[in-house]
Amino acid sequence: MEKEGYYGEFGGAYIPEILRPNFVQLKEEFSRLKEDKSFISEYHDLLKNFVGRPTPLMYAKNVSELLGGAKIFLKLEGLANTGAHKINNALGQALLAKKIGKKKIIAETGAGQHGVATACACAKLNLECEVYMGELDVKRQHPNVFWMEQFGAKVIPVKNGTKTLKDAVNAALREWTKNPEETYYLLGSAVGAAPYPEMVKFFQSVIGKETKEQFESEYGKKPDVLIACVGGGSNSIGFFSHYLNEKEVRLIGVEAGGEGTESGRHAARISGNGKLGIIQGYKSFFLQDADGQILPTHSISAGLDYAGIGPELAYHASTGRIEFTSATDKEVIEAFEFFAKKEGIIAALESSHALAHAIKIAQKMNPGENIVVNVSGRGEKDLFIVARAVDKENWIEFLKKEVIS
Amino acid sequence: MRKLAEKLKEIKNKDKIGFMGHVVAGYPDLETSYEAAMGISEGGADFLEIQFPFSDPFADGPTIENASVVSLKNGIKISDCFDLAEKIAKNCESSVLIMTYGNIAFSYGVKNFVKKSEEIGVDGFIIPDIPPENDEGLSVLCEKNDLSMIYLAAPGNSAERIEYLSEKGNGFIYAVARTGITGKKTEITGEVTEWLNFVRKNSKLPIAVGFGINSSNQIKNLKPYCDIAIAGSYFVREITECHKNGDDVRETLKTKTVQLLNVE
Numbered sequence A: 001m002e003k004e005g006y007y008g009e010f011g012g013a014y015i016p017e018i019l020r021p022n023f024v025q026l027k028e029e030f031s032r033l034k035e036d037k038s039f040i041s042e043y044h045d046l047l048k049n050f051v052g053r054p055t056p057l058m059y060a061k062n063v064s065e066l067l068g069g070a071k072i073f074l075k076l077e078g079l080a081n082t083g084a085h086k087i088n089n090a091l092g093q094a095l096l097a098k099k100i101g102k103k104k105i106i107a108e109t110g111a112g113q114h115g116v117a118t119a120c121a122c123a124k125l126n127l128e129c130e131v132y133m134g135e136l137d138v139k140r141q142h143p144n145v146f147w148m149e150q151f152g153a154k155v156i157p158v159k160n161g162t163k164t165l166k167d168a169v170n171a172a173l174r175e176w177t178k179n180p181e182e183t184y185y186l187l188g189s190a191v192g193a194a195p196y197p198e199m200v201k202f203f204q205s206v207i208g209k210e211t212k213e214q215f216e217s218e219y220g221k222k223p224d225v226l227i228a229c230v231g232g233g234s235n236s237i238g239f240f241s242h243y244l245n246e247k248e249v250r251l252i253g254v255e256a257g258g259e260g261t262e263s264g265r266h267a268a269r270i271s272g273n274g275k276l277g278i279i280q281g282y283k284s285f286f287l288q289d290a291d292g293q294i295l296p297t298h299s300i301s302a303g304l305d306y307a308g309i310g311p312e313l314a315y316h317a318s319t320g321r322i323e324f325t326s327a328t329d330k331e332v333i334e335a336f337e338f339f340a341k342k343e344g345i346i347a348a349l350e351s352s353h354a355l356a357h358a359i360k361i362a363q364k365m366n367p368g369e370n371i372v373v374n375v376s377g378r379g380e381k382d383l384f385i386v387a388r389a390v391d392k393e394n395w396i397e398f399l400k401k402e403v404i405s
Numbered sequence B: 001m002r003k004l005a006e007k008l009k010e011i012k013n014k015d016k017i018g019f020m021g022h023v024v025a026g027y028p029d030l031e032t033s034y035e036a037a038m039g040i041s042e043g044g045a046d047f048l049e050i051q052f053p054f055s056d057p058f059a060d061g062p063t064i065e066n067a068s069v070v071s072l073k074n075g076i077k078i079s080d081c082f083d084l085a086e087k088i089a090k091n092c093e094s095s096v097l098i099m100t101y102g103n104i105a106f107s108y109g110v111k112n113f114v115k116k117s118e119e120i121g122v123d124g125f126i127i128p129d130i131p132p133e134n135d136e137g138l139s140v141l142c143e144k145n146d147l148s149m150i151y152l153a154a155p156g157n158s159a160e161r162i163e164y165l166s167e168k169g170n171g172f173i174y175a176v177a178r179t180g181i182t183g184k185k186t187e188i189t190g191e192v193t194e195w196l197n198f199v200r201k202n203s204k205l206p207i208a209v210g211f212g213i214n215s216s217n218q219i220k221n222l223k224p225y226c227d228i229a230i231a232g233s234y235f236v237r238e239i240t241e242c243h244k245n246g247d248d249v250r251e252t253l254k255t256k257t258v259q260l261l262n263v264e
């Protein structure tokens, strides 16, 4: 039998003893509440009336016809409250925290998407919220800092280490050990020590459940291919969850190819050159140097800019059940513009990785076949990056005027 | 007999409190970390913890985290760390332990990591993110090579857990004195002594206490409750200060250590 918390050789809980009591409690409470009918019904009620679920499954007719291959469908997670799938997990864990009597939520955030979702969930559930964010990210991502504060959260700039996401994780964990009775650590992706990967998947599997119901009731069969972008892996594992055992459905994860996997500036752990390692509590593939030090990563999308990948995805990569590939920054911007112009969908840059790959393979498939892409978020948050990439002069002109007025 | 066992015996026979000092390899540079380690040893440390820097030291406080970042920025490699540990182990009286994170050993190959350590005269390991149930084979390898795997115990651990940690570990058990992370001042309060009594009752190994120690008074007060006192961040701060002021690191650290250990 598999060891608890492992997926094949991946996963586990490599945590300091000082965090162990927190994890023991978390594991017990999660196993209990995931079977608790009233907890689940309260969660579903919030998903429906607060998040706005189910999110639509849309046939991208114009794009499919233009490409002349397989039909492309889009699962529009960007229409969820706060604009991305992140809220499914943030709300689920925040509700769990509230049920087990925690008063304060702490979270890490990189670009700020998970921070915004967490701050939003805490506002709704009346919980105090502290978000740890690397000092560099605080400077780069001011709009998200602004939204977190509007939700009443306290954003704490982390000045240690490299002042980015991983240092924010360290700072949040440190805070958690200081006050384990009152605080709850709300991790934002399907990574970290057990039981986080399982728990995050549990709350994100609503995406997969809806997709299956929507697609099969509408078209009376299974889709041929599912595609999702992969940062830590929460939207992809949630989206794939209901098809993992249906081998005839191809599952494809798209990582951040950055400036190309040969360039060294990317975040492709599986499709690039990640190595097996044990970092931040779990065993999986990480971008690391020969000594085992984590390497800096790059992606045009902040949400995919992370050196590790969730253990369950690493496992499915090792068995071949999930295929992995990457899309470059350039391909991503092209896909972004294509779907905006032809379908009226502004996809998040993260999600545009999945769209870029759909464009590539749809053309090689026939019109009787179907691809479903998880559009994990909407792209309004990426205004500053996209505008700079596609309309630099006008954009900078505008920013200058804003400063003067 | 390895130095570690000798030191433990000596501590017991002399009825004294043992002491472990700490340096981050390559902080602020290799030479200075060597001199500092030698100074701490000459000041009377029974054990020296040499931290191999890791990019994500999530069980450390900001002081050690920042020192690790500096060391890595200087381009320190694990091979440099081993060379440093070898030089220290060869030239000083203290028993030398490697403190690092799981991925450093894992990436090197745990078997090679243990073998290399044994060869250069290191006595054991402190790896806070490697719990005994997921130890990647380290405990068995250590046993085979007569090295010590030192496990940490923390407030919130049950009696059974402490017993288990002390059975799986070897040499001594490293009790964290406070809920929190390295580097903040620890008051020797009733809470701390109660916790240490609890560890004492359930551990089959001698007890080392760390996290936040920075004065001889604290060490004096700890003596009835433990066997070894550990100072970590304290030394990193002293080394930083010393380096900044251009003082003789070895002499200064020796003096600081003598002062810390002046517990009579």
Ligand SMILES: Cc1ncc(COP(=O)(O)O)c(C=O)c1O
Binding pocket: A084, A085, A086, A113, A114, A188, A189, A190, A229, A230, A231, A232, A233, A234, A235, A236, A302, A303, A304, A348, A350, A351, A376, A377, A378
């Ligand atoms: C819209 C969107 N998609 C995808 C991701 C990547 O994360 P994950 O792989 O956990 O879904 C993020 C992360 O911030 C995101 O904001």
